[in-house]
Amino acid sequence: MYRVYPFSALVGQEDLKTALLLCAVDPGIGGLLIQGDKGTAKTTAVRGLAALLEEYRPLPREESLVLEGDMPGSVPLRGSILTELPLNATEDRITGSIHLESILKEGTRRFEPGLLAQAHGGILYVDEVNLLESHLVDILLDAAATGINRVEREGISISHPSQFILVGTMNPEEGDLRPQFLDRFGFTIFISGLHDLEERKEIVSRRLDFDADPEGFCDRWLEDDALTAEMLRKARENLTDIEVPESSRHLIAELCSRAGVMGHRADITLTRGARALAALVEAPAVTGNHVKAMARFVLPHRIPHSGVEGFKDLADRTEQLIGGAGGGGSAQVETGSFVPGDDGSLDDPYDNTEIPGGAAAGSLVFDHFKKKRRTSPGIPQGSPK
Ligand SMILES: Nc1ncnc2c1ncn2[C@@H]1O[C@H](COP(=O)(O)OP(=O)(O)OP(=O)(O)O)[C@@H](O)[C@H]1O
Structure with missing residues (x-):
């Protein structure tokens, strides 16, 4: 059987993994744009997450799609949870089109679903993405934001749900994405190769182990993938119960206003991101630390700039904003109703202690993951990493 390199076996790149998980917790975040170097596990991470979603099914997935409009009915959903969009895809292929053969042969009109139908409930x-024609990017971002694919063509109007986790990659050296498109991607992260020598060696040895014995390698990471899926499932379930207190709302407004972002999309995405992060680390409410961590994913690509500044400069400006926000400190909120686990061994995930400058989202999520793994009865202490 064909095996995929496990999501949990990725070395480091915790922000990348976290950004992907958060988009799975709340696809309404609007997708993730990964900028960065080649060969840094972007594809490996996405395929690993897809395999995890396929195996453990932490997210709801429908069997068929309900069509509305001029051709009401339903079409079966099939295929993999991961849809990869080819660069030569046409608008018809993306949105779906009227099946010509059925008109010619049977004289009836039938809707031929496209990639936006196939992607529903998946990735x-x-x-x-920067090499894709602008009007196609527009269609993708529109569907990602609204969760609906609308086909208005040849005198026909059809719509169907299309909720998916949008993940785009781009190498800025090969061309830019227009600012109006950048703003519509919920998160952007920049990733580069790892410089820690031990981590580099670990990447090679894990890859060679996987290639030599994919089955055995995947078995060793099974428990970690299962735990990640469980965290995802719980976070999805609890998402709308997460409180966003006034102090966090204030910090979000302050950060976005000081960043000088256009409109209010950043405020909304920052709120959704912080809420998804709180859900993933099992906190009952959004704290200042969650907001600051999410500001790094939400603000850099939205800060107005002259065009000469690279992502790194904008990330530095975001750090300055985070450092100076909230009167230089945290968004203080009440400790809420957190009840430690039965064994009392988990730290309070709602810990609102000020972390100077805030912690990286990847650290918040994977520190929590490691604590859970230590206290999960089914997970052997000797599992990798
Ligand atoms: N952090 C990592 N952990 C595990 N494997 C890694 C890591 N970084 C790179 N690799 C390995 O490097 C190789 C390249 O990874 P991948 O194809 O996912 O990169 P990519 O970022 O999608 O590249 P490209 O931009 O060229 O498409 C794979 O064999 C992958 O296993």
């Missing part, structure tokens, strides 16, 4: 991966 839509667009490698090198």
